[in-house]
Amino acid sequence: xxxxxxxxxxxxxxxxxxxxxxxxxxxxxxxxxxxxxxxxxxxxxxxxxxxxxxxxxxxxxxxxxxxxxxxxxxxxxxxxxxxxxxxxxxxxxxxxxxxxxxxxxxxxxxxxxxxxxxxxxxxxxxxxxxxxxxxxxxxxxxxxxxxxxxxxxxxxxxxxxxxxxxxxxxxxxxxxxxxxxxxxxxxxxxxxxxxxxxxxxxxxxxxxxxxxxxxxxxxxxxxxxxxxxxxxxxxxxxxxxxxxxxxxxxxxxxxxxxxxxxxxxxxxxxxxxxxxxxxxxxxxxxxxxxxxxxxxxxxxxxxxxxxxxxxxxxxxxxxxxxxxxxxxxxxxxxxxxxxxxxxxxxxxxxxxxxxxxxxxxxxxxxxxxxxxxxxxxxxxxxxxxxxxxxxxxxx
Amino acid sequence: xxxxxxxxxxxxxxxxxxxxxxxxxxxxxxxxxxxxxxxxxxxxxxxxxxxxxxxxxxxxxxxxxxxxxxxxxxxxxxxxxxxxxxxxxxxxxxxxxxxxxxxxxxxxxxxxxxxxxxxxxxxxxxxxxxxxxxxxxxxxxxxxxxxxxxxxxxxxxxxxxxxxxxxxxxxxxxxxxxxxxxxxxxxxxxxxxxxxxxxxxxxxx
Numbered sequence: 335x336x337x338x339x340x341x342x343x344x345x346x347x348x349x350x351x352x353x354x355x356x357x358x359x360x361x362x363x364x365x366x367x368x369x370x371x372x373x374x375x376x377x378x379x380x381x382x383x384x385x386x387x388x389x390x391x392x393x394x395x396x397x398x399x400x401x402x403x404x405x406x407x408x409x410x411x412x413x414x415x416x417x418x419x420x421x422x423x424x425x426x427x428x429x430x431x432x433x434x435x436x437x438x439x440x441x442x443x444x445x446x447x448x449x450x451x452x453x454x455x456x457x458x459x460x461x462x463x464x465x466x467x468x469x470x471x472x473x474x475x476x477x478x479x480x481x482x483x484x485x486x487x488x489x490x491x492x493x494x495x496x497x498x499x500x501x502x503x504x505x506x507x508x509x510x511x512x513x514x515x516x517x518x519x520x521x522x523x524x525x526x527x528x529x530x531x532x533x534x535x536x537x538x539x540x541x542x543x544x545x546x547x548x549x550x551x552x553x554x555x556x557x558x559x560x561x562x563x564x565x566x567x568x569x570x571x572x573x574x575x576x577x578x579x580x581x582x583x584x585x586x587x588x589x590x591x592x593x594x595x596x597x598x599x600x601x602x603x604x605x606x607x608x609x610x611x612x613x614x615x616x617x618x619x620x621x622x623x624x625x626x627x628x629x630x631x632x633x634x635x636x637x638x639x640x641x642x643x644x645x646x647x648x649x650x651x652x653x654x655x656x657x658x659x660x661x662x663x664x665x666x667x668x669x670x671x672x673x674x675x676x677x678x679x680x681x682x683x684x685x686x687x688x689x690x691x692x693x694x695x696x697x698x699x700x701x702x703x704x705x706x707x708x709x710x711x712x713x714x715x716x717x718x719x720x721x722x723x724x725x726x727x728x729x
Numbered sequence: 730x731x732x733x734x735x736x737x738x739x740x741x742x743x744x745x746x747x748x749x750x751x752x753x754x755x756x757x758x759x760x761x762x763x764x765x766x767x768x769x770x771x772x773x774x775x776x777x778x779x780x781x782x783x784x785x786x787x788x789x790x791x792x793x794x795x796x797x798x799x800x801x802x803x804x805x806x807x808x809x810x811x812x813x814x815x816x817x818x819x820x821x822x823x824x825x826x827x828x829x830x831x832x833x834x835x836x837x838x839x840x841x842x843x844x845x846x847x848x849x850x851x852x853x854x855x856x857x858x859x860x861x862x863x864x865x866x867x868x869x870x871x872x873x874x875x876x877x878x879x880x881x882x883x884x885x886x887x888x889x890x891x892x893x894x895x896x897x898x899x900x901x902x903x904x905x906x907x908x909x910x911x912x913x914x915x916x917x918x919x920x921x922x923x924x925x926x927x928x929x930x931x932x933x934x
Contacts, residue, residue, distance in 0.1 A: 596855060603852045606844065644813065 340711040342414075343565040350561070351703035358696020361689045368686040375684050377436030378676055382668045383690035384429050385527065386550070387698050389543075389664060393551020395420035395482050396515055396544070397583075402485065402508035407722030408579035411572055413713055415558045417489055418705035419551070420482035425701045427475040429694055433526075437464050442532040455532055467525045474518040481511040489713060496715035519544050527668075530675035534613045538598045545591040550664040552584055553657040558706070560654045568711055571723060574648040581647025584656065588641065592634040616674040621681025625670050633663040665691055761934040763886035764791075765918050766893070766904040767926035772798050775901035778924040779804045782905060785920065789909035793887070793896040812873045819869025820862045827861025828854055886934045904932060 369376040398416035401409025409416075437444035442455060443462040449455045455462070484507050492500045520540025528539050536542075559580070562568035602610045617626050637656045640646050647653060669687060713719060769775040775792060782790060783806060792801055802810075828851075835841070836848040843850075875881070887893050887904065896902050903926075905917055914931075921929045 600852055600855065606846070642817070644809075 339714060340567045340571060342707050342709065342711055343562070344707045346561075346565045347703040347707045351700040354696045354703070355700035356696075358693050358698075358700065361693035361696060365686060365689045365693050368689065372684075372686070373436065374439040375686050376690070377433070377439040378672065379684060379686035379690040380432060380436070381440060381526065382665065382672050382687065383694045384426075384433060385668045385672075386665045386691055387429060387694045388423075388426050389547040389550040389668070390554045390661075391419050391423045391426050391551075391698075392478060392515070392519065393547035393549065394555065395423065395478060395551075396512065396548050397551050397555070398485060399481070399508035399512040399515065402504045403512065405718060406579065407718070408576055408583065410713060410716060410719055410722045411576050412555050412559060412580070413489070414709055414711045415555050415562075415706065416551070417482075417486045417709070419554065419558075419702055420478075421486055421705045422698060422701045423475065423482050424479045426698065427472075427479070429698075430471060430475065434464070434468060437467075441529055443529060448532075452532065462525075462529060470521055470525055474522050477514060477518060481507065481514070485511075490709065492713060492715050493710070496717075498717060501717060516541070516544055519547065527671050530672060531613060533609060536598055536602065536610070536613070538594055538601075542591075542594040542598060545587065545594045546664055546667055549584070549587040549591050549660055552580070552587055553660040553664070556580060556584070556650070556654055556657040557661075558702075560650055562711065563650060571712065572650065573725065576722075577650045577653060578644070578648045581641060581653050584653070584660075585638070585641035585647070588634060588637050588660070592638070595629075595634075612678075616678035617670060620679035622670075622674055622679070625666065625681065629663065629667055629670060632659060633667060762907045762914055763932040763934040764904045764906040764912075765921050766887060766890055766902055766930055766932050767921045767924060768892060768895070768928040768930075769901040769903065769926055772901060774925055775903055776800065776804055778903050778926065781924050782903065782921075786911050787905050787909050787917075788911070789906045791904045791906065793893070793902040793904070795897055795899055795901070811877060812870060815869045815873035815877075816866045819873075820866035822869075823861040823863070823865025824858055826865065827858040830861075831857055886932050889933050890930050892928060892930070 365376065365380075368379075394416045397409075398413065398420055401413060401416070433440075442448045442452070443458065444464050449459055485504055488500050488504050488507070491497070520543075523540050523543040527543070528535065559568070559572060559577075563572050599614065602614055605611075616622065637660055640656055673682075673687070712723075767778060769778055772794065775794065776798070779790070779792065779801070783804070788806065790805060792805055794801065831854040832849060835850065840848045887902075892900070893902065903921075903924075905912060905921070907914070911917075918929060918931065
């Protein structure tokens with residue numbers, strides 16, 4: 335099995351990391367100008383960017399754990415990419431720090447005057463307060479990091495010597511990890527996103543964010559696959575049937591996201607209750623309707639139609655175009671969740687909305703390339719790898 | 730049974746005659762030859778046989794195996810299945826039907842004011858539209874598969890080969906049909922014997 339020893343293209347990764355770090359730093363400087371001139375807007379845009387980057391890293395962790403539980407060739411060929419991006423969660427945690435300087439610009443519950451004048455917020459204050467949110471976010475990030483590092487370490491140990499027990503152990507970590515991941519995302523999504531609107535609530539909000547993160551993680555993984563396949567030996571490893579499986583998974587996650595989104599919309603729209611409907615009223619009027627329509631068309635309908643085709647799903651070069659579109663729509667979806675809370679009924683884009691995600695993604699990509707460069711690109715001692723790399727005569 | 734239904738569903742052709750070999754009693758070939766079938770012990774030998782047959786220029790063939798073999802469809806040159814297209818058309822029809830039914834009922838025929846919602850409450854129509862899409866696509870998949878396979882087919886000429894029942898147990902069969910332009914009765918039989926098959930038989934219509 336000489337072909338399974340696939341070293342990472344370190345020089346190419348370093349070059350990409352350097353370039354993305356330069357871009358990230360540049361856009362950070364530009365965004366800091368925004369922080370000085372319009373701090374409220376900066377924090378609003380920054381929250382979207384943070385949730386977006388966190389979503390890619392957490393989505394990768396979720397897919398990694400899913401792969402450990404389900405097995406399959408599709409997961410073995412992308413496992414190192416997923417491990418690398420889930421190891422960046424501790425790095426992404428640093429991006430959370432600036433948020434806590436701008437809480438009062440973002441959340442009604444962080445403004446003592448508003449809490450005092452609002453009975454619901456007053457009653458919620460025992461849970462929904464800056465210290466509580468900070469502790470919950472820190473605990474969640476810590477637990478995600480622990481699971482990501484545990485899986486990554488076991489995977490490294492597996493590279494050193496074959497050990498069937500390790501595969502079982504990784505499953506035993508992944509199962510509670512996946513359940514805990516969903517619960518923690520729900521907690522954090524309520525704290526950071528849903529609470530922007532002080533009175534509104536939706537029970538499906540957590541899984542809606544989970545679905546979006548899985549989609550973001552997979553879309554980014556496909557981009558990383560193309561990068562590796564264009565530069566070196568991964569091109570020989572990655573077969574159309576692997577790409578086909580990833581394409582099917584992308585279709586499934588696209589539909590899952592749409593299912594959650596429609597469920598939320600359908601129930602609230604049908605109920606038409608005053609305490610719930612405001613959320614969609616804010617997002618369907620005054621220009622926001624265009625954004626909602628764009629989400630329905632480009633976050634679901636267009637990718638769905640393309641991903642129906644078998645030939646499309648088997649061609650990585652074409653599949654990444656949908657992945658790029660979906661990554662952009664992930665940002666738009668989070669923007670759609672956050673921004674109308676501040677500008678209900680009036681679409682008011684700001685240049686900071688674009689510079690902050692570029693800044694964070696640029697810096698994050700640098701961290702990702704560093705992580706990806708430290709390991710070879712396939713789990714060589716995994717018992718399923720030989721079957722996963724088998725070349726079928728007519729495939 | 731064989732007489733009537735067999736003629737109905739599978740028509741044989743007069744084979745092009747090659748050189749009758751010594752194996753055939755009196756040098757006579759069957760008058761109604763449907764094809765020549767070879768029996769292989771495993772999937773690898775079958776696939777090897779398929780490649781040899783294709784390399785020799787044969788185009789019209791069928792293979793029968795106890796379980797699906799992924800690469801066989803491409804190897805035998807059947808091309809992509811047309812079932813997906815039928816499924817897509819079925820799905821589109823289902824979506825139009827599902828939405829249309831609800832639209833017709835709630836907007837045209839029985840418009841009722843429910844809590845002040847618009848008659849065309851398209852949001853609440855989506856679940857039924859979706860279910861109808863899946864239902865019609867599923868039905869199109871099953872019916873399309875049956876029709877494209879020519880099923881139900883109570884009789885097929887291969888049933889005249891006694892050993893063919895093993896195709897559903899542990900034997901792998903490859904048949905070249907007599908309507909293949911390269912088919913020559915006798916010659917094709919002897920060619921099939923060179924492929925490592927355990928048995929070769931004529932398939933009479």
